[in-house]
Amino acid sequence: MITILLFILLMIGPSLAFGQGGPLKKATFLPQWKPQAQFAGYYMAKEKGFYKRNGIDLTILQGGPDRHASVYLTKDRTDFATLWLSTALRMQESGQPIVNVAQIIQRSALMLVAKKSSQIRRPEDLNGKKVSLWGDDFQIQPKAFFKKYQIHVRVIPQSFSINLFLRGGVDVASAMWYNEYHTLLNSGLDPEDLITFLFHEHGLNFPEDGIYTLKENFKKDPALSCSFARASLEGWLYAFSHTEETLDIVVRQMLQAKIPVDRIHQKWMLTRMKELILPGGTPTAMGVLQPTDYDRVAQELKRAGLIRRSSDLNHFFVRCVEDVSK
Amino acid sequence: MFRNRGIAFKLILFFLLSSGVIFSAVSGYNYWFSRKTIERNVEDNARSIVLSTINRIEAVIRSVQKVPENLACFMEHGSCDKEELLLLLRKVVENNSEIYGGAIAFEPRGFDGEPVAFAPYFYKSKGEILFSDLASESYQYFYWDWYQIPKELDRPDWSEPYYDEGGGNILMATYSVPFYKKGEKRLFRGVVTADLSLEWLQEVVASIRVLQTGYGFLVSKNGMFVTHPLKELIMNATLFGLAEREGDDNLRKIGRRMIRGESGFVSLKGAAFGKPCRMYYAPIPSCGWSLAVVFPEDELMADVSQLNRTVIILGIAGIALLVIAVVYIARSITRPLREMARATGAIATGNLDVELPRSRSGDETGELLDAFRYMKESLKDYIRKLTETIASKERIESELKIAHDIQMSILPKIFPPFPDRKEFDIYAIIEPAREVGGDFYDFFFIDEENLFFIIGDVSGKGIPASLFMAVAKTLIKATAMKGIAPGEILTEVNRELSQGNDSCMFATIFCGILNTRTGLVLYSNGGHNPPFLLGRNNEVTPLKMGKGVVVGAWEGLAYQTEQIRLKPGDGLYLYTDGVPEAINEQGEFFSAEQLRRKIGEFHGASIQEMTVGIMKEILSFSHGAPQSDDITMMMIRFIEKSKSLS
Numbered sequence: 011m012i013t014i015l016l017f018i019l020l021m022i023g024p025s026l027a028f029g030q031g032g033p034l035k036k037a038t039f040l041p042q043w044k045p046q047a048q049f050a051g052y053y054m055a056k057e058k059g060f061y062k063r064n065g066i067d068l069t070i071l072q073g074g075p076d077r078h079a080s081v082y083l084t085k086d087r088t089d090f091a092t093l094w095l096s097t098a099l100r101m102q103e104s105g106q107p108i109v110n111v112a113q114i115i116q117r118s119a120l121m122l123v124a125k126k127s128s129q130i131r132r133p134e135d136l137n138g139k140k141v142s143l144w145g146d147d148f149q150i151q152p153k154a155f156f157k158k159y160q161i162h163v164r165v166i167p168q169s170f171s172i173n174l175f176l177r178g179g180v181d182v183a184s185a186m187w188y189n190e191y192h193t194l195l196n197s198g199l200d201p202e203d204l205i206t207f208l209f210h211e212h213g214l215n216f217p218e219d220g221i222y223t224l225k226e227n228f229k230k231d232p233a234l235s236c237s238f239a240r241a242s243l244e245g246w247l248y249a250f251s252h253t254e255e256t257l258d259i260v261v262r263q264m265l266q267a268k269i270p271v272d273r274i275h276q277k278w279m280l281t282r283m284k285e286l287i288l289p290g291g292t293p294t295a296m297g298v299l300q301p302t303d304y305d306r307v308a309q310e311l312k313r314a315g316l317i318r319r320s321s322d323l324n325h326f327f328v329r330c331v332e333d334v335s336k
Numbered sequence: 337m338f339r340n341r342g343i344a345f346k347l348i349l350f351f352l353l354s355s356g357v358i359f360s361a362v363s364g365y366n367y368w369f370s371r372k373t374i375e376r377n378v379e380d381n382a383r384s385i386v387l388s389t390i391n392r393i394e395a396v397i398r399s400v401q402k403v404p405e406n407l408a409c410f411m412e413h414g415s416c417d418k419e420e421l422l423l424l425l426r427k428v429v430e431n432n433s434e435i436y437g438g439a440i441a442f443e444p445r446g447f448d449g450e451p452v453a454f455a456p457y458f459y460k461s462k463g464e465i466l467f468s469d470l471a472s473e474s475y476q477y478f479y480w481d482w483y484q485i486p487k488e489l490d491r492p493d494w495s496e497p498y499y500d501e502g503g504g505n506i507l508m509a510t511y512s513v514p515f516y517k518k519g520e521k522r523l524f525r526g527v528v529t530a531d532l533s534l535e536w537l538q539e540v541v542a543s544i545r546v547l548q549t550g551y552g553f554l555v556s557k558n559g560m561f562v563t564h565p566l567k568e569l570i571m572n573a574t575l576f577g578l579a580e581r582e583g584d585d586n587l588r589k590i591g592r593r594m595i596r597g598e599s600g601f602v603s604l605k606g607a608a609f610g611k612p613c614r615m616y617y618a619p620i621p622s623c624g625w626s627l628a629v630v631f632p633e634d635e636l637m638a639d640v641s642q643l644n645r646t647v648i649i650l651g652i653a654g655i656a657l658l659v660i661a662v663v664y665i666a667r668s669i670t671r672p673l674r675e676m677a678r679a680t681g682a683i684a685t686g687n688l689d690v691e692l693p694r695s696r697s698g699d700e701t702g703e704l705l706d707a708f709r710y711m712k713e714s715l716k717d718y719i720r721k722l723t724e725t726i727a728s729k730e731r732i733e734s735e736l737k738i739a740h741d742i743q744m745s746i747l748p749k750i751f752p753p754f755p756d757r758k759e760f761d762i763y764a765i766i767e768p769a770r771e772v773g774g775d776f777y778d779f780f781f782i783d784e785e786n787l788f789f790i791i792g793d794v795s796g797k798g799i800p801a802s803l804f805m806a807v808a809k810t811l812i813k814a815t816a817m818k819g820i821a822p823g824e825i826l827t828e829v830n831r832e833l834s835q836g837n838d839s840c841m842f843a844t845i846f847c848g849i850l851n852t853r854t855g856l857v858l859y860s861n862g863g864h865n866p867p868f869l870l871g872r873n874n875e876v877t878p879l880k881m882g883k884g885v886v887v888g889a890w891e892g893l894a895y896q897t898e899q900i901r902l903k904p905g906d907g908l909y910l911y912t913d914g915v916p917e918a919i920n921e922q923g924e925f926f927s928a929e930q931l932r933r934k935i936g937e938f939h940g941a942s943i944q945e946m947t948v949g950i951m952k953e954i955l956s957f958s959h960g961a962p963q964s965d966d967i968t969m970m971m972i973r974f975i976e977k978s979k980s981l982s
Contacts, residue, residue, distance in 0.1 A: 140488070166488065169479035173496055176558060179488030196576040197558035198588075198595045270499075271568075274577040 034067035035234055040088040042079040042219070045072065045263035047279035048188065049092070051114070051287075053259050054252075055245025064237035072267055075170075083108060089227060090238055092219040095299070095307050096147045096316075102326070103317040107225035110327045112239035113299035114246070115218040117286045119187040120151055122207040123194065128181045130205050133159040133212070139181040142168035148184060151209040151216055154310050158212065172197075188282035192275055214310070217303045218286070228328065236330030243297045243331060250284045253277065297331040299323070343673075344666035351662045352655065359651040367644045371637065378636050379601055382546055382616040382629045389552065390620050390627055392540060397494075397532070397622045400434050401511055404528040405492065408513040411440065411528060418447070422456055422467070429458040430465055436500075436508060436533040439470060441477050442526035453477070459531065482510040486527050490514065494623035497534055497562050499571065507534040507562070507571065509623070538563040541627065547638075550631025557624045559591050582608040590615070594626035604630070672701050676708055688716040736799065740768065743802050746809065747777060751944065759852045760787065763943045764970035765951055767914075773966035774801035774843070775912045776809050780816075782849065788816045790847035791864065791910040791970050795886070804841045808833060808888070812847065822847045822860035823897030826887055830862070830895070833888035842889035846910060855902035855974045860895045862887035865913055868932060870973075872905035874939040876932050879908065907943060907973035909935055914965035918954045921961045926954055943971040 041049040052070060055061055061068040071088055073079065079091035084106045092114065093101070101108055122141070124130040130139070133155070141163040143149050149165075156163060166180050172190045175183035176197055185191045187208060194204065209215065221239055228235050249256040257276055264271045288296060301323055308320035320326075341349075407428060416424065421440065429438045437459030447454045453471035460466075470477045477483050482495045492513040500508045510529050517523040537554065541563040544552030554562040559574035569578070575591035578584075584606035593600060599618035609615075609630055617628035634641075675693040682690040692709050744766070751763055764777045774794030782788050790812055794805040811832055815825045825847060833842075846867060848859030859879070863886035866878045882896050902908070911931070918926035934953050938946040947969045954967060 166484075167479045169476075169481070169484065171481050171496070173481045173558070174484050174488060177485050177489060177493065179485050196574045196580065197560075198574075198576055198592045200592075270572045272572050272574075272577055274573070274581045 032065055034062065034065055035231070036067045036069070037061075037089045037234065037238065038069045038071055038087075039238070040071040040077065040079050040082050040091040041073040042092045042094075044074045044269055045260070045267045046189075046269075047257070047260050047276040047283060048219070049073075050249040050256050050260050050280050050283065051246030052242055053245070053263055054249045054256055055241045057259050058245065058248055060241040060244045060248070061238070064241040066234065066237055066241065068238070074267075080106075083222060083224060086224060086227070090221055090223050090235075093222050094147055095217045095220055095304070096150050096311060098220065098222055098326075099308060099311055099320060100147070100316055102321060103311075103319075108222045109225050109228045109235075109325075110220045110222055110299055111228070111235045111330050112243060112297040113217050113220040113303075113327070114242070114297065115220070115283075115286045116295075116300070116303070117289045118151065118208070118210045118214070118216045118218055119189075119282065119286055120148065120209050120216070120218075121185050121187055121191065122152060122155070122182050122209075123175070123185045123191060124182045124205045124207075125199070126203055126205055130181065133161065133207060136163055136182060137161045138163065140164045140166055140179075141182040142166040142174055142180040142184060144168050144184050150310065150314060150316065151214045152184065153314060154214055155207070155209060155212055158214075188279045188286065189275075192278040192282075196272075196275065214306075215303060216307050216310070217299065220299065232328070235328065239297060239328075239330040243293075246283075246287055246296075247293060249280065250288070253280060256280060298329070299327040343670050344663060347662050347666045348659055351658055355655050355658055359655065363644065363647045363651055366647060367640060370643055371640045374636065374640055378547070378614070378631070379616065382550075382614070382631065383601075383618075385544055385546060386552070386616050386618050386627055386629055389540060389544060390618055393537060393620055393627070394622055396434055396536070397511075397620065400432070400530055400532050401492070401622060403428055403432050403435060404438065404511055404513040404530045407438075407440070408492075408515040408528040411515040411525070412518060421447075425456055426458045426465055426467070429460065432530075434532060434536075435530045436460055436506065437529075437531040439529045440526065441470060441483055441529065443524060444478075446525045455526075482512045482529055483527055486512040486514040487524055494625075496556050496558055496560065497571065500531070507538070508532060509534055534562060544629055546629050546631040547635040549635065550629060552627060552629045554620075555591070555594060555626050555628070557595055559595050562625065578608050582606050584608050590617075593617075594619075594628065595624075597621075597624060597626070603633070668697075669701055672705055676705065679708075679712075683712060683715070688712060688719065739799055739802050743776075743806065744768065746806065748779065753779070754781075757852065759975050760850060761943050761973045761975060762787070762789070762971070763947050764791075765947050765968070767951060767955070767963075767967040769797075769914070769963045769966050773797055773914075774805050775914060775966035775968040776805045777910075777968055777970045778809055778813065779970075779972075780813065782816055782819055785851055785853050787850045787852055787972075788847065789850065789910075789970065789972060790816075790845060791867075791912060791968060792843045792845040792847075792862075792887075793864065793912045793914075793966075793968075794843040795841055800839065800841060804833075804843065804888070808843050808845070812845070816847070816849075821897040822849055822858050823895040826860045826862050826884070826895035827893065830887045830893050831891065834891040834893075837888055840889060842886040844913075845887045848908075850902070850972060850974065852974075855904065855906070856899060857902055857908070858897050858899045860884065860897050862895060865911060865916070865928075867908050867910040868935060869900070870907040870909055870935065872903060874936060876909075876935050902974035904974060904976040907971055909946075910970040910972075912966065912968040914963065914967035915950075915954065915969060917965060918958050918963060918967060919961055920958050926957055943973050947971050 039052060041052065056068055056070060071077070079093055080097060080101055082088045083091045084101070095113070098108055098110060128139070130136060143152050143165050145167065166174070168174070168184055172183060172185065172193055174180055176194070185194065191206070195201065221242060223235050257273055257280065260276050260280070261271050261273055304323050304327070308317070311317045425438055425440055429435055437457060439455055439457035441455035442453070444452050455470035455477050457468045457470050458465055459468070485495070486493045492511065495510040495512065497507055497509045500506050508531050510531050512527040512529045514527050515525055517525050541552045541554050551565050553564040555575055556562050559576050560571060561569040561573055564570055575594065576588055579588035579591060587604065587606055587608050590602050594617050597619040601614065601616050604613045604615055612633045613630045614633055614636060615628050615630045617626050619626050672693045679690045679692050692712060693705060747766060748764070753762065762779055766775060766777070774797060775792070777791045779787060779789040792805070792808065794801045794808065808829065811829050812825065815828050826845060843862070844864040845862040846859065846864035848857050850857050859881065861881045861884040863884055866881055869877050869879050871877070879900065881898050884895055885893055916926055916928040916931055931950070934950050935946070938949055941949065950969060951967070
């Protein structure tokens with residue numbers, strides 16, 4: 011029922027704002043990583059014409075390690091990009107004014123994973139272990155986690171593969187629940203072989219992918235940003251209810267980008283996305299950045315000395331979508 | 337139901353069932369055994385293919401491993417400047433055909449004179465040896481698996497296969513050997529690597545053929561498909577991903593065993609490989625990858641199934657032949673039997689001239705047929721003789737009947753015989769036995785007043801008795817006509833009959849002469865049953881008389897004449913021994929005593945009613961039981977002189 015309400019809201023909104031026959035506005039969007047089911051909603055919104063219906067002629071740029079979303083955004087090479095909330099807050103701190111027009115991933119998928127064979131059961135057991143961590147913003151939550159449990163670990167840099175962990179080069183590795191964790195499972199490790207520490211379960215829920223645009227661009231055309239946000243959310247809802255069709259599109263995107271395709275892996279990712287984007291299972295607060303989450307991330311970043319102050323939520327987050335849950 | 341079936345049916349059923357069971361057992365065992373044998377052979381074959389392929393791969397891999405190992409050893413013990421190092425590395429890549437590229441990657445400040453990172457890399461591209469320094473801002477080699485894993489593990493390691501994005505998108509794996517700075521403390525300085533193109537490996541594995549469509553595939557330590565006939569699986573999917581897609585837990589378990597470096601033979605029932613398959617897998621020891629061969633179960637069983645089909649067809653043909661043979665044998669047994677059954681039916685209806693089947697063999701059926709033919713002929717002969725006997729017997733019987741009729745015809749049958757004589761009444765009745773008997777009676781007037789009457793019974797039966805009786809009767813009549821007393825008559829008749837009586841026949845005779853005027857009866861008895869005297873007042877008494885001997889047996893006998901005077905109304909009841917000796921079905925005699933009682937019961941009746949009534953009593957007593965003797969009764973009643981006078 012609520013889904014239907016939201017759909018109606020999403021579809022009526024733009025038609026009120028622009029009408030049906032207006033000229034399409036050109037816009038670009040850069041996902042923060044290579045094509046995969048992590049961005050299925052945007053692909054589907056484009057595929058199903060949701061952006062067009064919202065008056066946008068959208069080009070989705072191909073993300074990857076050589077195209078940093080933050081850089082593209084600041085240099086105005088893209089109109090919209092997805093960023094982690096922590097990344098966005100640090101960008102603001104460094105004087106790059108951006109706004110969040112929709113918080114897509116509500117729940118942090120970042121986790122630490124260890125083999126039970128290394129005798130790790132509780133966070134405290136990590137003390138003195140070799141832990142591989144990704145760089146930059148991927149280290150904020152782990153470090154807060156180590157502080158919280160007063161653990162001292164040997165940090166090893168982690169690159170793109172999880173093989174160092176698989177071969178036993180480290181005791182603990184970083185993983186995204188929707189990605190590397192499944193890679194581990196599909197490399198022959200059973201869930202029973204593994205012990206996981208999902209940060210959102212340890213009071214460190216950092217909302218991840220959100221849609222950002224430069225503040226000045228937003229001010230020029232607020233309706234465009236909100237139309238983009240709404241169409242993207244619509245795309246996500248479509249993706250969740252049309253799994254196979256969505257996977258077809260995701261696979262096509264990956265093949266175009268010449269990336270190895272494992273459909274099963276993408277299916278896992280899409281399924282996890284639904285849980286991360288709609289944590290309660292209902293789209294009542296879909297796309298809304300919750301003040302508690304915002305405050306928590308800001309506070310943890312301040313504590314880590316990464317930012318000194320944060321702006322008011324209302325200056326950072328634009329409510330293009332109503333929080334239906336309230 | 338089964339019981340009523342013919343011999344042929346039972347034979348066929350029995351042979352069909354028993355040979356079917358035997359055949360099923362034999363072909364079942366044959367199938368099982370050949371299946372086992374083929375399974376074992378194919379398993380051995382698969383195992384030897386896998387192991388020999390592994391040996392080939394292992395040989396190449398080991399030779400490749402030697403190169404960076406030697407170079408690492410040199411890095412630890414030798415010393416050279418940058419120019420010499422580059423030349424050495426270039427030569428190594430150039431001189432080892434299996435090696436696609438090689439690098440020596442140093443830790444920061446690991447090489448003299450280089451400030452941060454130094455990683456010279458030579459690789460082959462289109463026949464040329466090209467150089468590249470891997471140390472760049474965009475390619476931070478410190479964090480790559482080929483550098484990080486041997487560093488962290490402190491030992492050489494094969495990387496997971498990867499596509500080399502630089503030189504022609506070739507599938508490769510890198511062998512990295514860490515090297516250290518010798519001294520008090522062993523210090524990690526960097527790694528020496530050799531890139532191995534996996535294209536030759538793909539060709540080696542692709543050349544594996546088991547049965548028709550069986551193939552080989554190789555998975556990495558992560559279970560990633562390195563080679564597989566399905567190109568889309570290579571480097572895209574792991575065995576575990578395949579297991580997840582098909583929901584095949586068994587395949588996942590097998591995959592875990594494979595990446596653990598185990599070997600084994602397994603059955604794959606799931607749809608992961610299209611259809612049920614067998615798989616043998618074994619590890620490549622130096623890199624920990626696993627080589628497997630997969631072949632469909634139906635192909636494995638194709639030869640056995642073919643053999644089994646042939647065996648079944650042969651078996652069915654054999655059983656069919658057997659059935660035909662059984663039908664033939666059964667026919668050869670049952671056809672004569674059926675014909676004999678038909679012939680027997682015909683014989684039973686009396687047709688002894690029916691044609692019998694010809695016996696063609698000397699077996700039991702033939703013997704039975706011969707015996708049957710002999711029986712038929714004997715029967716025919718017997719019946720012919722029997723027919724003749726019956727015919728002659730019937731002729732004799734008919735003659736006897738004529739004789740009997742003649743005999744009966746000589747007895748007076750018309751009653752009343754003397755309608756004009758009212759002074760007495762006489763009635764006689766005879767019930768002849770089946771055979772011609774010897775009873776007789778007679779009465780006639782010898783003059784105006786005297787009525788001669790006689791009842792007799794000739795000994796024996798049949799024609800002789802009948803003839804003797806006729807003779808006796810004629811003789812008695814002739815003698816009686818002389819007008820002599822009954823004793824003399826019997827004496828004379830005895831004399832005549834006894835003369836030349838070689839056959840010793842005789843007769844019991846009672847005869848008398850009633851004077852119809854006076855009622856005086858002169859009588860004489862020759863061994864006959866004494867008649868009953870019936871008084872007017874219904875007293876029944878045996879007639880008193882002396883003992884007389886049977887007539888005709890002995891010569892020279894003299895018979896007494898006795899007399900009695902009948903009062904008007906008195907009567908005499910004469911009978912032969914057929915009366916008291918009349919027999920019923922229970923073998924009881926009618927008896928003289930009962931006769932006497934019955935006579936008494938008929939008081940007041942006329943003599944005709946009396947004799948006929950008594951005869952009815954006797955017949956109802958005997959109730960149709962065949963009588964051995966004639967039953968003869970005669971009754972005389974004296975009425976009144978006055979009546980006769982008037």
